[in-house]
Amino acid sequence: MSRTRPIAALTAAIAIGLLAACTSTPATTAPPVASADPSSSPTETPAAEPTDAPAGEPTCETVLTAPGADALAADGLVLASEPGFLLGPAMEDLVADGALACTWTKPQSDIAVWFARLPEPDDAWQARQAALVAEGWQQTDAPLPGTLTAPADYDANYAPSIVHIDGVTVFVSYADFLSSVAEAG
Numbered sequence: 001m002s003r004t005r006p007i008a009a010l011t012a013a014i015a016i017g018l019l020a021a022c023t024s025t026p027a028t029t030a031p032p033v034a035s036a037d038p039s040s041s042p043t044e045t046p047a048a049e050p051t052d053a054p055a056g057e058p059t060c061e062t063v064l065t066a067p068g069a070d071a072l073a074a075d076g077l078v079l080a081s082e083p084g085f086l087l088g089p090a091m092e093d094l095v096a097d098g099a100l101a102c103t104w105t106k107p108q109s110d111i112a113v114w115f116a117r118l119p120e121p122d123d124a125w126q127a128r129q130a131a132l133v134a135e136g137w138q139q140t141d142a143p144l145p146g147t148l149t150a151p152a153d154y155d156a157n158y159a160p161s162i163v164h165i166d167g168v169t170v171f172v173s174y175a176d177f178l179s180s181v182a183e184a185g
Contacts (some may be wrong), residue, residue: 060102063117068180077104077113087114088154091171093116114173125164143178
């Protein structure tokens with residue numbers, strides 16, 4: 001069975017959710033996203049306090065806009081407890097350099113959304129950008145100025161994008177997802 005059809009449906013659903021949210025006032029913080037991590041306790045606990053990120057640093061629970069997190073939840077995607085599989089060498093390189101990596105998955109399916117975030121000086125980004133362009137990434141400037149999109153042969157089912165915003169490099173599994181990233185707003 002081809003993964004193109006569910007991915008196209010997921011992309012369309014997220015795009016509709018994002019377009020519907022265009023007129024709303026942006027929230028200052030994103031609501032917590034449900035975790036796929038099974039709990040040994042059947043009771044609900046308050047939002048987890050980040051333990052790996054310094055105070056003020058984004059976590060997988062806070063990197064999205066409220067409408068972006070809501071769109072993923074509406075599509076049945078939940079935050080994975082571990083990023084698991086990384087979407088190709090560009091994401092792998094970011095994670096190797098210390099990036100926050102997040103994956104939202106739809107249980108019992110192969111549908112996923114990948115995200116990585118790395119605070120990075122402009123000169124380091126320029127070197128990374130030059131290497132990506134040499135590998136065939138194209139500057140599309142969509143949906144944000146400076147957005148690079150992976151070449152068609154990067155992944156059979158996804159066309160990841162990467163952009164540098166105010167000292168932070170952001171990788172997503174598809175360009176339209178950049179609109180859901182809190183720092184892009």
